[in-house]
Amino acid sequence: MGRVVLVARLAARDLRRRPGEAALLLLAIAAATSTLTLGLVLRGVVSKPYQSTREATAGPDVVVGGIADRAGVKALTGAPGVVAHSGPYPVVAAALAANGHTVVAQTEGRDSAPAAVDQPKPIKGAWVQSGGVVLEAAFAEALGVSPGDRVTMKALDAPRAPGAKPSARTRGPGRSFRVAGVAVTAAAPPYPEPACLANLCQGDADTGLAWLTRADAMSLAADKQDVGYVQNLKLADPSAAPSFAARYNPPPDASPRAGASGPPPTILQPWQDIREASANLVKNQRRALMTGAWLLALLAVASVAVLVGGRMADQIRRVGLIKAVGGTPALVAAVLLAEYVVVALLAAATGLAIGWLTAPLITEASAGLLGSAGARTVTFSTVGIVTGVALAVAVAATSVPAIRAARTSTVLALADAARQPRRTGWLIAISARLPVPLLLASRVAARRPRRIGLAVASIAITVSGIVAALSAHADIADGSNSVRADRLNQVLLALTITLVALAAVNAIFVTWATALDARHASALSRALGATPQQVSAGLSAAQVLPALAGAALGIPGGLALIAAVDPDSTTMPPLWQLLAVVPATVLVVAALTAIPARVSARRPVAEALRSELA
Amino acid sequence: MNANESPLRAEPVLRTRGLAMDYGQGAGRVHALDGIELEVTPGEALAVMGPSGCGKSTLLHVLGGLERPSAGEVWVAGRRIDGLSEKALARLRRRAVGFVFQAFHLMDELTAVENVELPALLAGRSSGAARRRAAELLERVGLAERASHLPSALSGGQRQRVAIARALSNEPLVVLADEPTGNLDSVATLDVLRLLDSLRSAGQTLLIVTHDERVAATADRLITMRDGALVDETRLTRGTSGSLGDLVGLER
Numbered sequence: 132m133g134r135v136v137l138v139a140r141l142a143a144r145d146l147r148r149r150p151g152e153a154a155l156l157l158l159a160i161a162a163a164t165s166t167l168t169l170g171l172v173l174r175g176v177v178s179k180p181y182q183s184t185r186e187a188t189a190g191p192d193v194v195v196g197g198i199a200d201r202a203g204v205k206a207l208t209g210a211p212g213v214v215a216h217s218g219p220y221p222v223v224a225a226a227l228a229a230n231g232h233t234v235v236a237q238t239e240g241r242d243s244a245p246a247a248v249d250q251p252k253p254i255k256g257a258w259v260q261s262g263g264v265v266l267e268a269a270f271a272e273a274l275g276v277s278p279g280d281r282v283t284m285k286a287l288d289a290p291r292a293p294g295a296k297p298s299a300r301t302r303g304p305g306r307s308f309r310v311a312g313v314a315v316t317a318a319a320p321p322y323p324e325p326a327c328l329a330n331l332c333q334g335d336a337d338t339g340l341a342w343l344t345r346a347d348a349m350s351l352a353a354d355k356q357d358v359g360y361v362q363n364l365k366l367a368d369p370s371a372a373p374s375f376a377a378r379y380n381p382p383p384d385a386s387p388r389a390g391a392s393g394p395p396p397t398i399l400q401p402w403q404d405i406r407e408a409s410a411n412l413v414k415n416q417r418r419a420l421m422t423g424a425w426l427l428a429l430l431a432v433a434s435v436a437v438l439v440g441g442r443m444a445d446q447i448r449r450v451g452l453i454k455a456v457g458g459t460p461a462l463v464a465a466v467l468l469a470e471y472v473v474v475a476l477l478a479a480a481t482g483l484a485i486g487w488l489t490a491p492l493i494t495e496a497s498a499g500l501l502g503s504a505g506a507r508t509v510t511f512s513t514v515g516i517v518t519g520v521a522l523a524v525a526v527a528a529t530s531v532p533a534i535r536a537a538r539t540s541t542v543l544a545l546a547d548a549a550r551q552p553r554r555t556g557w558l559i560a561i562s563a564r565l566p567v568p569l570l571l572a573s574r575v576a577a578r579r580p581r582r583i584g585l586a587v588a589s590i591a592i593t594v595s596g597i598v599a600a601l602s603a604h605a606d607i608a609d610g611s612n613s614v615r616a617d618r619l620n621q622v623l624l625a626l627t628i629t630l631v632a633l634a635a636v637n638a639i640f641v642t643w644a645t646a647l648d649a650r651h652a653s654a655l656s657r658a659l660g661a662t663p664q665q666v667s668a669g670l671s672a673a674q675v676l677p678a679l680a681g682a683a684l685g686i687p688g689g690l691a692l693i694a695a696v697d698p699d700s701t702t703m704p705p706l707w708q709l710l711a712v713v714p715a716t717v718l719v720v721a722a723l724t725a726i727p728a729r730v731s732a733r734r735p736v737a738e739a740l741r742s743e744l745a
Numbered sequence: 746m747n748a749n750e751s752p753l754r755a756e757p758v759l760r761t762r763g764l765a766m767d768y769g770q771g772a773g774r775v776h777a778l779d780g781i782e783l784e785v786t787p788g789e790a791l792a793v794m795g796p797s798g799c800g801k802s803t804l805l806h807v808l809g810g811l812e813r814p815s816a817g818e819v820w821v822a823g824r825r826i827d828g829l830s831e832k833a834l835a836r837l838r839r840r841a842v843g844f845v846f847q848a849f850h851l852m853d854e855l856t857a858v859e860n861v862e863l864p865a866l867l868a869g870r871s872s873g874a875a876r877r878r879a880a881e882l883l884e885r886v887g888l889a890e891r892a893s894h895l896p897s898a899l900s901g902g903q904r905q906r907v908a909i910a911r912a913l914s915n916e917p918l919v920v921l922a923d924e925p926t927g928n929l930d931s932v933a934t935l936d937v938l939r940l941l942d943s944l945r946s947a948g949q950t951l952l953i954v955t956h957d958e959r960v961a962a963t964a965d966r967l968i969t970m971r972d973g974a975l976v977d978e979t980r981l982t983r984g985t986s987g988s989l990g991d992l993v994g995l996e997r
């Protein structure tokens with residue numbers, strides 16, 4: 132017990148002695164744990180609300196849709212396994228104008244009386260009535276309309292085949308409707324996912340869902356050929372919906388027969404597909420967050436390892452003192468590990484709190500489902516994973532320096548001479564032919580190859596993240612869904628800023644640790660005739676060269692990351708952006724390292740040389 | 746030829762006027778140097794002795810441009826250096842000053858020859874010229890066969906000889922040695938003394954801070970410091986004149 136108290140006391144005192152470093156460690160690990168928490172919280176954020184919505188609205192097991200083929204759609208009501216149905220309901224594509232926006236809406240004609248299957252549940256206002264339109268909740272929120280507002284609707288040419296784009300051409304003068312209510316449904320995913328009732332619209336279009344009375348919906352259609360029909364089926368076994376749909380759907384390789392004679396085939400969509408589509412918006416964000424979380428965790432390992440390595444350079448005499456007064460190597464290692472484990476646990480708690488608090492910023496995008504806003508849940512598994520990652524970061528980064536410190540000879544540690552530099556003969560030979568700043572940079576870098584490796588890894592991870600973010604931006608720019616793009620852009624921006632900030636802190640750590648470690652060599656070089664500018668440039672170049680290598684590695688790394696995360700749709704960022712990443716990285720690292728390098732190079736020579744004798 | 750043997754008074758390599766150096770402030774203020782007036786002529790070997798903390802090392806650092814005096818003037822080879830920029834001081838050290846430290850201050854990751862060639866590389870010499878000069882100097886200090894050894898594989902005396910060779914790399918006007926035998930045993934001390942003596946004989950200007958009377962005895966002149974001030978000056982003739990010269994010599 133006394134031993135535990137001693138370890139705790141020594142660890143606490145050391146942390147209090149260096150609050151700035153402890154705060155930086157906390158920041159580095161908390162950045163990773165916050166992002167990871169957010170990603171994990173989003174994992175279950177959609178499936179539960181979809182289920183709630185399905186139960187509250189008597190959600191269909193299968194939605195059947197077809198163009199101008201009411202009979203074909205209706206024929207499935209008698210299929211084996213069907214126990215209830217509603218519809219067929221007419222569906223007309225319309226251009227809906229409100230608050231200065233004009234967007235495509237699938238307008239479904241419904242009865243005022245409740246339906247047995249898929250009865251959308253108004254969360255504001257009332258259900259459809261003559262002259263009144265009900266908008267899907269997320270669609271209404273995106274348009275900024277509420278019950279009592281007015282919207283104008285004009286018929287569009289309907290798609291001639293399921294999956295085809297609706298025509299941009301409007302027909303007729305258009306009609307004004309009062310917004311009667313805002314409702315949720317389980318028959319289509321919430322906006323901005325395309326509200327494609329049984330795929331009656333084009334997948335990538337910004338298509339919302341609106342409900343009118345049957346008469347009002349039909350009044351928008353100038354031509355019967357423009358009217359689609361939707362029917363909702365309940366099956367005896369809802370889990371069999373995918374196989375039921377597969378049985379009646381056209382073969383997957385059958386192309387839409389736009390313009391062909393006869394009605395196009397009806398399409399059946401099982402509820403599981405709708406649930407999947409409902410998660411699409413959050414899924415992309417979650418994927419970005421999880422990828423970002425792992426990148427940040429790797430970066431945190433590099434940060435902590437550099438910081439701990441730097442502290443070891445500064446702390447070796449303290450280790451000697453602990454051992455000289457009777458501390459065992461195990462005690463020394465335990466004290467060092469305890470410090471970082473405490474910081475890691477605090478960072479895990481911070482990350483969990485930040486992730487939990489910021490989750491609604493993302494989940495509110497799913498306002499089209501019941502209970503979305505309150506869907507953030509931190510489960511035991513989330514707490515376990517986040518804490519485990521934080522501890523893993525701390526232990527992975529500190530165990531080697533802690534064991535090395537514990538094994539250091541007490542006499543050498545007291546003389547502060549334990550960390551002998553590495554010799555890299557070939558680099559020393561080559562550096563003799565270089566200008567003085569590069570000569571010094573090469574030799575400083577060669578003294579601590581592990582630290583240089585960490586610096587390269589840190590920059591490579593950051594640049595990989597930036598390249599992946601650029602690719603995602605390019606992908607978004609290709610699409611047309613502005614709401615989805617905005618949400619994903621916000622997440623990507625936050626991740627990129629966090630990555631760059633952590634990498635910047637890393638670069639400063641590395642320079643500080645290098646300068647501290649090379650203080651004797653720098654002072655000696657100055658005594659032998661190197662100018663402060665040459666030493667400063669050398670220290671800075673010792674960081675810039677690894678940054679160059681890291682940036683060069685980060686580009687293929689980022690492209691590989693994109694391919695691994697989303698093999699189906701890999702979009703290359705513009706070439707100029709990829710090429711600009713390298714010089715931009717080098718310039719930023721040069722700027723970040725200039726100040727610590729300059730401060731270190733101006734330390735009085737005599738003082739530095741004297742301290743080596745102390 | 747030694748300066749004290751020259752019929753004409755040559756321009757001093759080192760000269761100070763009213764040199765003062767203070768550390769700290771208020772009640773804790775320490776006068777490390779207090780009104781030092783000093784001249785060292787070309788080819789002269791000057792030893793500086795005194796108790797610990799009397800300001801010997803500070804004097805050496807100020808003369809070599811590693812520290813700036815609080816007051817007074819420092820001249821090196823006819824140029825006043827106490828107001829020079831750090832960059833100019835670095836250039837001066839490259840060209841005019843060679844340092845030898847008590848703790849050797851060799852780069853642990855560099856071999857003997859790489860340590861010796863470093864000042865020449867910092868001065869912008871080609872790598873080939875720097876290496877040739879380093880090899881010559883190692884030959885001169887008797888360590889040609891140890892050129893490729895790391896400092897950790899050398900004895901204390903050998904390390905100090907490497908440090909002396911390094912100090913000579915750019916053919917400096919003056920070598921400033923701070924306790925060059927302070928970390929050495931008797932045998933190694935004798936090796937270093939022989940080397941310093943050979944440098945003196947070759948006309949190299951030397952300023953040696955030391956506690957060791959045997960080292961001081963190799964000099965042409967000995968000054969004694971106490972509490973930052975010069976308190977005594979003795980001219981020596983290699984073991985035949987002066988109080989210290991009578992007591993010690995290389996052959997002892």
